[in-house]
Amino acid sequence: MAAARVEFAQHGFAGTTLRSIAARAGVDPALIHHYFGTKMGLFQAVLALGVDPTRQALPAMLDGPREEAGQRIVRTFLTMYEDPQFREPVLAVMRTAMTSREVAALAASFLQDTMLRGLVTLAVGPDPARQVALAMTHLMGTVLGRHVLGLAALQGEVDALVDELAPVVQRYLDGAHRDVTGPVGS
Amino acid sequence: MAAARVEFAQHGFAGTTLRSIAARAGVDPALIHHYFGTKMGLFQAVLALGVDPTRQALPAMLDGPREEAGQRIVRTFLTMYEDPQFREPVLAVMRTAMTSREVAALAASFLQDTMLRGLVTLAVGPDPARQVALAMTHLMGTVLGRHVLGLAALQGEVDALVDELAPVVQRYLDGAHRDVTGPVGS
Secondary structure, eight states, X not given: OHHHHHHHHHHTTTTOOHHHHHHHXXXXXXXXXXXXXXXXXXXXXXXXXXXXXXXXXXXXXXXXXXXXXXXXXXXXXXXHHHSHHHHHHHHXXXXXXXXXXXXXXXXXHHHIIIIIHHHGGGOOSSOHHHHHHHXXXXXXXXXXIIIXXXXXXGOXXXXXXXXXXXXXXXXXHHTOTTOOOOOSOO | OHHXXXXXXXXXXXXXXXXXXXXXXXXXXXXXXXXXXXXXXXXXXXXXXXXXXXXXXXXXXXXXOGGGHHHHHHHHHHHHHHOHHHHHHHHHHHHHHTTOHHHHHHHHHHHIIIIIHHHGGGOOSSOHHHHHHHHHXXXXXXXXXXXXXXXXXXXXXXXHHHHHHHHHHHHHHHTOTTOOOOOSOO
16 A cells, blocks of 8 residues: 555556556565455555546546537536535545645546546647646536535535536537627626 | 634624624623734634635725626636645635534635625626636636646646636626537537
8 A cells, every 4th residue: 555655646547557566565466456456446545535436427428429528527527426425535535635745646646547538538629638627627616615615505406506517617628718708787 | 712613603704793702702802802803813813824815805806897807806816826825724724624514614604704795796697696606616626726636737827727717707707607609619
């Protein structure tokens, strides 16, 4: 576990192999495989995450027309966070990330190498990686406001939030977020 | 301090008076005034916040045409968080809010009674309080991604982020965030 933490922190999730962790720990890779299964299993153990936050979410977000990706991403993301069994361990990692640069780097590399990289094909425009990051951190902020701060203004049905956020996320994916529509009323 | 914590947690920032805290603590309100100055001073002490995160920000966000509020809000908010002297204590409160329901309630009531309520006049549309909450939690997510997770895709000049986020925040304030513009490319 200590060896894994160092390797993941130094090389990120994608840049780390079970082999390099095994080498650092002075054990056979098969031993790691035996106890933790996959690299993801070991990573979850290192972050004390009881769930793989992307295994089901990513296909649900990717599978369908690109023009409706905003809708799928927002619904899938917000629905996951309605479940305390999912939400609490993820928020625990976020909390630790706020204290520890090492955990922050791990969480960032995980987010980068799974969710953000996985969704980047849905974005068109000048900087797809940035567009996806803007969209997903927007949704993280929504979760923070709804579930951590419990802001009254962000309670109510998930469906309502999906209706409000999906067009915004879609606009980020389309690279159309800078387009200024005329102000409504004033 | 203990009395203040209980009163703020039970009645929120706006619903708490120095008088009620003094009554709970069994002291004269003048004594609190002597040591902590205003209610805000006491609140900052309770949250161990070294700064008042809204005193300068709110006027800077409010002062100007409503049609440019998105620009002012995003620039002011992101610029504040560039300064570690401001950022670190606020993130410390956020971190604690993730562990303690009491601190979360305090932070939420503070955010509600200062920033969110202060900006609500800038929003037009079906639910101004919600529109402001969506906009501000979006920016909190950006700060989380940029400063806590240190996502590579969200680094670079603040000016660039302002250009990208201001139209989105403006659209929330205008109640135009649900409007779907045609997808660009595909």
